[in-house]
Amino acid sequence: MSARRRAAKVSTQTLVVALVILLVVLNGLPFVWGVLTSLKSEQDLFRFPPAFFDFAPTLDNYHRVAATGFFGNMLTSFIYCVVAVITVVVVGLPAAYAFDRYSFPLRRPLFLLIIASIPLSIGAAALLIPTYIYFVRLGLTNTPYVLPLIYAAHQLPMTIWILKGAVESIPHELDEAAIVDGISRVGLLWRIVLPLSRPALAAASILAFVGTWNEFVAGSVMVDSPQLKPIQPLVYGFIGFFGREWGPLTASATLAMLPILFIFILFGRQFVAGLTKGAVKG
Amino acid sequence: MKSNTAAFTSVAPAFVLTGFVLFSPVVYAIWFSLHDIRYGAVGPFDGGANYLRLFQDYTLPGTMLRTVIHTGASVVITVAIALAISVGIDRMKPRAAMIAKMIVILPWITSAVVATLLFRWVFINDIGVASYAVGTLVGGEFTPMTNSTGAMGLLIFVSVWKRLGYAVIVLLAGLKSIPNECIEAAHVDGATPWQVFRLVTLPLLKTPMLLVVVVLMLANINTVETPLVLTGGGPNDATRILALEVYERAFAIFDLGSATALALVMFAANIFMVLAYVRLTGWKA
Structure with missing residues (x-):
């Protein structure tokens, strides 16, 4: 040298x-x-x-944050996340399987539509107003199910993308053998596909959970009732409420990132793997 | 035939959900934006009046320009830094690389509201640690929020800081997929490390890099939280970018007609990036 x-x-x-x-x-x-x-x-x-x-x-600052009912809203956010994650897995897994294993008319354009929906949900700010006026018209705003519905729709395309990658790597012989044995479609997904795509399922679920937990714009406008508010808009609201009192402000911020840090420390590896899977492919 | 039914019933719920939440609102919004909107109620059809009012707004060109500056600068700086970092991490041992990745993506996995809030508290506030450190180390005051260039610079800085992790993860995956033989062959042929990077690594990274550019453009154009929490659009609209303009037009001024029109303009811009994204992911049937 x-x-x-x-x-x-x-x-x-x-x-x-x-x-x-x-x-x-x-x-x-x-x-x-x-x-x-x-x-x-x-x-x-x-x-x-x-x-x-x-x-x-x-812990004074935490007591002041708790006095606003913040822990109740953390529970609300948590429920939104769980409902969204369950929905995307239940809806996404059959779709991912069908896109990989079945051949049917319009398969390619339909799948491209799913791919296109991934960046569409990144640009959610442009979609916010259309969704808002549409949901106002339908009377869906300020209901307990409006946010989980929106969050599930935002996270679903990425979930299908990640799960399809997992289904691809399952040997065809496995599901063909099960079909010959007369397994039902639900049984096939539940007993063969689900166990074999566990890492991808974990990665997709973590990604959907974090995306939902961190969402702000829809959460800030789609619901009004204090008990329906997710925590990100609440933390933002505290900026006006506590003003320059950084003690309670940082306490609410700490509480808001706690579950994410928790997941990150527990599942750091799957987390990065999930991001890589989702990121490279889409 | 039987298989078609199975396939369609498997994918139908996914399209019901995305169709209902992502696509049908856009169709409704187009119809909505062509009507006279009073206090959120749909009045008579009035053609392009909402659009006309929007484009006559003398503040709009400034907002567009700021959006271009913010997005352009954020994307270029993020990609440049992410390239350097991912090449660095790529050379690390697996364990060190994992830790480095985790540190890098920390701001990205935190919500934009919380990350921006904490950033503001540490680096900008006059009683924060950063202004103390700058005051002791350099002397003088650190008050970027009081002038428009400083505020925009800071908004770009936070945008880069927040999304750097995403770019690093994608570029790292791209680097991993480059066969070692290519790099080694170049070395054997006597190329300097810089030449290897410029002539071998960079061309092979083209697709992941373009993907990063597209996603970062989308993310930056559509960010409401960062300017909202960091500056609130100020001082004097210096950091009022398109996404914030749409959000405030609708939910602070309550002009839903022109807000919907502007959101649709923004949506049309997004569509270009969505098409680029679909092309880049290059799905083969």
Whole structure:
């Protein structure tokens, strides 16, 4: 290796290390600092220079957030997520199987429509107003099922995409043998396809759960009743409600990201795998 | 014949759901936008009056320009940084690579509201740690929110920060699919690392890169949360981008007629990216 090339290698390595440190600070600091702030009393909050660890932690901010009924809304959001995830799996698995194994008229255009729906749901802001006025007209707004319905529709295309990839890798002999043995269509999906596509199912479910939990725009306009509100619009609402009181604000933000961090720590590997599957293919 | 029935009953629920929530509202919205809308109620047909009112709004060109600047800058910067990071992670050992990936995607898996809120608290607030650090290290004050260039710069920064993880994950998967032999052959032929990257890696990454560009464009054009939480569109509309304009037109000013018209214009722009996306994923029947 020439001296020049060695020098270049050392400088790239330094650059990579510097970039990693910068990323850790930029990505980690807001979360660490947010959690620390949520545990501070008002005096500690306004101390200058800011205190990192030498303060007396208190749960006061969490009590103030809890007093607004925040935990009830966390439960609401959780129910929305569970309903959406169950719906996308129940609707998505038969569709994914049919798109891979059956040949039927319009199969390709129909599947392209599913693929096109993935980016359509990313651009949900443009769809928000049409969906809103349409659902107002149908009298669906401010009902308990409007948000799970919207969330399931947003997450379904990606689920079908990921599950179809899983079905592709199941050997045809397996389901053909089961069909010869006279298994029903539901039995085939439940006893053969479902167990064999478990990793993809986990990845798709996690993705759908996180997408639903984090959704803001539909949640902020489709429902009005306080008990129907998911938590993202509530956290946003706290900016106006608590003003510059960063204690309760960061407490609500911490609570809002807790389930996601929990999933992330427990299923980090499946999480990244799911993102890769969903991301590369679509 | 029997198999067709089975196939159609299997896929029908999926199309009922997406058709009802994603497609039929657009059709209704087109009809809706051609009528006189008073307080959310549909009045008589009035042709393109909503569109006319929209395009006569003198603030609209500015909003469009800001949207282009925000999306363009965010996408270019995100892709450039993501390329560097993913090449770096690609060379790491599996364990280190996993940890690096997790750190990189942290802002992306957090909701836009929470991520932007925490970002604002740490980096922008006058009693936050960042302004303290800048004050002690460099001296002077760190107040990007008080001028329009600073606010737009910050909005772009947060947009890049938030979505970098997505780009890294996709590009990493693309890098993994490049056969090692290609890289090795280039090395053997005496190419410098930079030449290998520019002449071998980059061309082979074309599809995942275009996919990232399309998805990032969609995500950035349609982001409401980030400007809403970070700046609220200010100062003096400096960060008022299209998605925020549509949202506020409908739910702050309650002009549903022109908001629907503008949302449909935005939807039409999205369609181009959707078509590009479908093409890039290159599904073979």
